[in-house]
Amino acid sequence: MLVHLINGISLGSIYAIIALGYTMVYGIAKMLNFAHGDVIMIGGYVAFFAMSEGAGLPAPLALLLAIIVCTILGITIERLAYKPLRSATSLAVLITAIGMSYFLQNSALLLWGANPKAFPDMFKNAEAIEFFGAKISPVALVAIFANIVIMVILTLFTTRTKVGKAMRAVSEDKGAATLMGINVNFTISLTFAIGSGLAAVAGVLLCSAYPTLMPTTGSLPGIKAFTAAVFGGIGSIPGAMIGGILLGVIEILARAYISSELADAIVFGVLIVVLIFRPTGLLGKQIHEKV
Amino acid sequence: MKTVLKCENLHVYYGSIHAIKGVSFEVGEGEIVTLIGANGAGKSTTLNTVGGLLKPREGSIEFEGKSILGVAPHKVVSEGMALCPEGRRVFAQLSVKENLEMGAYTRPASEIPETLEMVYEHFPRLKERQGQMAGTLSGGEQQMLAMGRALMSKPRLMMLDEPSMGLAPILVDQIFEIIEALNKAGTTILLVEQNAQMALSIADRAYVLETGRIVNSGTGKDLLNDDSVKKAYLGG
Structure with missing residues (x-):
């Protein structure tokens, strides 16, 4: 039981890191960036090639490279595909995001082929850790630890720094934020940069935990992380964390005790039930405007 | 003139x-x-x-x-120049003090405490409520906050x-x-x-x-x- 719980929290931590990208971008730009899952896949490939025999970079450098590439990719996607649609209908933006998702997947297919690549074991020198008799893999621990660190940093960033507070202001009211002298376009770019950098971290963790890398690797985790973001309350940073972890735990427990075929159905079933009773998610915003 | x-x-x-x-x-x-x-x-x-x-x-x-x-x-x-918009448009999920800080976004951090005191002098109520979320203020208080926020840019x-x-x-x-x-x-x-x-x-x-x-x-x-x-x- 304990080992399933910890594995669930670990998988959930990866979902949470991905969900942060969805939720922050939604909070600021009010759009669902369905290409987010594919940025994860790109991050995985970058790290894979950086660690492959030709380049032979050590794992931390490969991770850093993946973060840099994904950050630039995220900013570029926003500039080229989403910014021109800033005043378009949300449906147009949504369709563009889906198109961007296919564009990234097919670019990967063209560049790197459909054959799955075996992601190298980044923790081959580390041994599984015993925890009250449960064997926990190093990548599981790293995922949980990374999630905690990211949450703490993001919370401090959005509550203590000027730019972070401005980000919250922009997410509430772009017009009023502009009147304060906040550069809304810069803030949106920054949000995409952070979200995509986190996607790279999630991509490397995901590929380390489930070492098959192919152009569709990011799709299902992306959809699940999106579910986690909605589950926790889209737009809410702690919501993404709680939603991600709950989703991971439910998935692993369902897989272990009910049926591995039905696990995904159970995950999405729980989402539907939660949304029936709390349409804005667990921590969704429900403040009413006063006159 | x-x-x-x-x-x-x-x-x-x-x-x-x-x-x-x-x-x-x-x-x-x-x-x-x-x-x-x-x-x-x-x-x-x-x-x-x-x-x-x-x-x-x-x-x-x-x-x-x-x-x-x-x-x-x-x-x-x-x-x-500063515009205090129609319908107040305070940042409901930010505290009163954070709203005021946003008003001074373009100004150097070292000058903010002084301006903050000036604004609190005009609006003592805002000082009492500085830690509260702006969304929980009454309509009149939100108007004061919107004006105070505009004033923060001097x-x-x-x-x-x-x-x-x-x-x-x-x-x-x-x-x-x-x-x-x-x-x-x-x-x-x-x-x-x-x-x-x-x-x-x-x-x-x-x-x-x-x-x-x-x-x-x-x-x-x-x-x-x-x-x-x-x-x-x-x-x-």
């Missing part, structure tokens, strides 16, 4: 709707100038255009002798859009007293109001807007006694 703001022949469109049709007006240093008019006359549109949120298709806007038409919207505030020209909207009469009196106090302390005021009676009674000069055009102007006192203004905006 030095002219602080000079707008000439402004034409503003919402898509194909011609909302402002050739509006010209001036605000002199130290004045309280008000734009009055019915709903939909174009008062807020005019103010949002000056504040940089809307771009005029034609016309010029000069602030202290310098054109601000090409200035990016988020840089208008650094020029020395503007030489402060534009207020419908500060009395939705407030109880006693609060309206209080808000107008504060506007006068701010003006006495040296801030030039451009005020947009549906409450024409109150606005005209504190204004040095006023313009009457009707369907996107200025149809009348004069001193506040003159317009208070003007028959057509009385009939249209002052209830007889």
Whole structure:
């Protein structure tokens, strides 16, 4: 039981890191960036090639490279595909995001082929850790630890720094934020940069935990992380964390005790039930405007 | 008197709707100038255009002798003017103090504590509530916060859009007293109001807007006694 719980929290931590990208971008730009899952896949490939025999970079450098590439990719996607649609209908933006998702997947297919690549074991020198008799893999621990660190940093960033507070202001009211002298376009770019950098971290963790890398690797985790973001309350940073972890735990427990075929159905079933009773998610915003 | 703001022949469109049709007006240093008019006359549109949120298709806007038409919207505030928008638009999920800090976004951090004290002097209630989320404030308090937030940029020209909207009469009196106090302390005021009676009674000069055009102007006192203004905006 304990080992399933910890594995669930670990998988959930990866979902949470991905969900942060969805939720922050939604909070600021009010759009669902369905290409987010594919940025994860790109991050995985970058790290894979950086660690492959030709380049032979050590794992931390490969991770850093993946973060840099994904950050630039995220900013570029926003500039080229989403910014021109800033005043378009949300449906147009949504369709563009889906198109961007296919564009990234097919670019990967063209560049790197459909054959799955075996992601190298980044923790081959580390041994599984015993925890009250449960064997926990190093990548599981790293995922949980990374999630905690990211949450703490993001919370401090959005509550203590000027730019972070401005980000919250922009997410509430772009017009009023502009009147304060906040550069809304810069803030949106920054949000995409952070979200995509986190996607790279999630991509490397995901590929380390489930070492098959192919152009569709990011799709299902992306959809699940999106579910986690909605589950926790889209737009809410702690919501993404709680939603991600709950989703991971439910998935692993369902897989272990009910049926591995039905696990995904159970995950999405729980989402539907939660949304029936709390349409804005667990921590969704429900403040009413006063006159 | 030095002219602080000079707008000439402004034409503003919402898509194909011609909302402002050739509006010209001036605000002199130290004045309280008000734009009055019915709903939909174009008062807020005019103010949002000056504040940089809307771009005029034609016309010029000069602030202290310098054109601000090409200035990016988020840089208008650094020029020395602040707009306190209609409906207050405080950041509901930010604390009162954080809202005020956002008002001083373009200013160096070292100057903020001093300005914060100045704002708290005008609005002692905000100091009592500085840690509270802005969304939990009453309407009057939110109006004070919106004004305090605009003041944080230390503007030489402060534009207020419908500060009395939705407030109880006693609060309206209080808000107008504060506007006068701010003006006495040296801030030039451009005020947009549906409450024409109150606005005209504190204004040095006023313009009457009707369907996107200025149809009348004069001193506040003159317009208070003007028959057509009385009939249209002052209830007889």
